[in-house]
Amino acid sequence: xxxxxxxxxxxxxxxIDLYPDIFIRNWETHxxxxxYDEIPEKDxxxxxxxxxxxxxxxxxIKE
Numbered sequence: 001x002x003x004x005x006x007x008x009x010x011x012x013x014x015x016i017d018l019y020p021d022i023f024i025r026n027w028e029t030h031x032x033x034x035x036y037d038e039i040p041e042k043d044x045x046x047x048x049x050x051x052x053x054x055x056x057x058x059x060x061i062k063e
Contacts, residue, residue: 001039002062003047005032009058015050022047 011032015023022043026033039047051059 001044001047002037003034003039003051004060004062005034006058006060008056010056012055014053014055015059018053019043019046019050023050 009032011025011030013025013032015032016025022035022039024033024035036043047059048061051057051061
């Protein structure tokens, strides 16, 4: 599983607040980055929950 953050992300940071080990604020590009290219099995449900909690549905999950 992979997850991408869409350009229309408002960078509210809720994903970082909930899952700081998966999502990282990139101060240089002013974006939110994903810590993994491929989401580890143990974190897949957490990523799905983060996508559901996203304020603007900016997370794109690719199985």
